[in-house]
Amino acid sequence: MNPLVAYLTVAAMLFAIGLAGALTRRNAILVLIGIELMLNAANLNLIAFWRYGPHPEALTGFMFAIFSIAVAAAEAAVGLGLVIQVHRHAHSTDLDAMNRMKG
Amino acid sequence: MSIIFYLVSALTLVGGLAAILLKNTVHCALALTVAFAGLALLFLSLDAQFVGFAQILVYIGAVAILVVFAILLTRGSETPKDGVYSRHWHTGLVIAAAVFAVLGWAVLQSVRVLPYETKTPQVTVMQIGNALMSRYVLPLEIVALLLTAAMIGAVIVAMHDKNGKESAK
């Protein structure tokens, strides 16, 4: 089968799994885990397209993926810091119980 | 596709599934690490060695550790009475399935132009450095700023209240 299609399919599945995790788990940290999975799936997509794209020597996808990793790391740090702070206030990480923004 | 590919993909996917399905949050973090490792192998198989190793270094070495730290710091009310899944978890599942359907559809029925049959690219670190300093210098600087801000922000966000007043709950 087309190798690109294979990699893309894997990435799609990983992305869906990550999304499912972000949408269905109660714990806030597990939502962040899901988000990390989604980001990784996107990275995989990028690299796959770089490898099987027309000009791999331009390093476009490659660079993109590197920056994506950097940003993901920063975002994970800030996000987890927020979760810790929320936990200090609410003594819980249960997302279902946090509806003070209710309209 | 070689067998290696299928094995590694399976590992990644199982790791990902385990990351979202397990009850114990630490087990989820560890499964995430496995998923990261699987992804690093996939990168390597795609001849993006630097990215693969960066993945291992950053994700497994930093993000996963960070997640574990966070899990450990937010223990106390760990076993929720209503179960680990949120209310209306089936809605989330359906939506995730819908997204996967759309992506799969896009992939499967797109025009097969790619892949180009190119030879294996040899990406040297020198090339990456050159690219970073010439073409991608702006994103580099911005990412540097971003990382600085993230670091300061994370510290401030997670800091204890100096006033000693903690929220009562």
Add this chain to the structure above:
Amino acid sequence: MQEAMTFTPQLAASPVAGMVWLIPAVPIAASGVIALLKQPMRKTSAALAIGSLFFSLLLAICAFTHVLLGWMHGEAIRETVNFTWIHVGSTNVDLGWVLDPLSAVMLVMVAFVGLLIFIYSVGYMAHDENYTRFFCFLSLFAGAMLGVVISNSLLLLFMCWELVGLTSYLLIGFWYQKPTASAAAKKAFLTTRVGDIFFLLGMVWLFSQTGTLLFYNNGVGSIEPLALVGLLGQHAGLGMSAAGAIALLIFAGAAGKSGQFPLHVWLPDAMEGPTPVSALIHAATMVAAGVYLVARVYPLMQAGALAGGSTTALAVVTWVGAFTAVFAALIAVAQNDIKRILAYSTVSQLGYMMAGLGMGGVAVGMFHLITHAFFKALLFMGAGSVIHGCHEEQDIRHMGGLRKSMKLTFATYAIGMLALCGFPLLFSGFWSKDGILEAARHWPLSQMPSHMLVFGAMLTAFYMTRQVCYAFFGSYRGHAKVHESPRVMTTPLAILAFFAIALGAIGTPAWPWFASFLNGKTATLELSAFGEHGFLLLMLTSAYVVFLGLGFGWLLYGNRSPKAEEADVLEQRIPLLWKAMSNRFWIDEFYGFTFIAFYSWWGKVANWLDRRVWGGLVTLVAGTFRLWAHINRFLDTNIVDGSFDKGCEELASGGGLLARVQSGRVQAYLRILALAVAVLAALLIWSSRA
């Protein structure tokens, strides 16, 4: 028989004629002023009434003198003053007044007799608390009657005629708390109304044919020869011309007002009013208005008559008059109320007047009218004096022997009674009645009226003797202390008694002043006139008849004093006829049975129609509207309001529903985000496929 009158054509009205309108106006104005006075101001109201009528009397005498002087100089005066009242397009309705011998004589008679009765009323009504109201009405009546006399237009005459009828109603029902009095007032008004309808019809017909209602208008008046020729030319059915038909319609109105058969039923009931009212209105003046009307429109009645002949209209007048004379006299024989006897006597004498007009002409009828006014007023006032003296007793069976206790009243009453009977030579009634009898004897159509009138004369003498014997002779059968009336009441009696005798002088054949005055011819004293036309024989016949009646009456009633409970002497002899006469031949009962019963039945039908049918329709319409209002309200509250409220509620709940999207839970937001991205992606991919 009347000859054609020739009057000098009028060039311009003299100042006297210009003033004639004041004669009725002043009493009417006085009446208006009295109406505004308070009840205790008795002297003021009496003074106003008497003063105004006295003023009218003076003016009437001036007018009479003016006409008299003109007559003595050989000019026959007839002056009119006319003016236009209504002006519609090319049609005018004119009113006006006339001053000629006929109206002058009536003016003086009405004003003079009226004044005497006003003075009499001061004494008679002294104990009544509605004194002021009485004089107000009396004054109004006097003004209206004088208005009837002077009017030159049939319309103005009709207006004053109605006013006279109104005041008659007000005065008959003066003591309105008595149910009999108010019933009698209504009866009088309604019965004369029946006659007035025919009067109105005749008036309208006359106007449509001749285009004017003025009597005399320089040759173009409605009863002047030019108009009469036009009226004669048209045929109105039953062999009469339009002139005759109109004359009969007008006579119907006169018959109502003058109490001729069959419209006589109101007059005896009108005795419920106070005695001065009976004297003034129902003896001397109002009932005479009918006779006066016939005299006024005489040219209309006489139109088409051949020389020495008669017309259909005049024949009808004669027969009605003659029949009424005998009919009423028969009823008078069997009555026991002193005023009722006099009332029926009035009806009978009015019949004589009508017969005289029909057979003998204006002068004959009018002369009897003038003399009758005086002696009938005298008789009524004397009866009032008797009633007053016997303390409100009116039944003659409870009186008696009053000639000793009320000497002056008796003397004047006797004079009046003899005048009415027609006692030969001395009394005016003899001459006036003989004038009528003579005309009857020479009537070409039939001798029957003559026999009827002679029989009636006998009956008149008989019932008057009966009444006088019951009241003044014998011994007193009542229970009150009898006294003579005060001077304010007996002085007018004496004055009238004088005239009852003296007036005879102006109507004898030897010196027929009255007739000549009315006809505009000169009068000379000729004693030889007695010998002409068999007049002497007639005088002897009538004298014989009068003595017969007097003697018969004295024989039966003489100096006896029958007890009140005993049956009358005559009743014992002819019980059946007495019963009929006493019950007035059951005419009132007949009317009640037929006309009144029908009318009240019709009233009930109309009431039912009004309440059930028309009222039902109105209720139906109202109910429809109410139903509609209910439906509207239902629609409004339920549909309009309801839909609006429902809409607002839906909006509010929809808002509430939408607000639930903001659950505050992050994962929910994320889900929606993911779904939206998926949809968007699908759309983009799908659209770029083509």
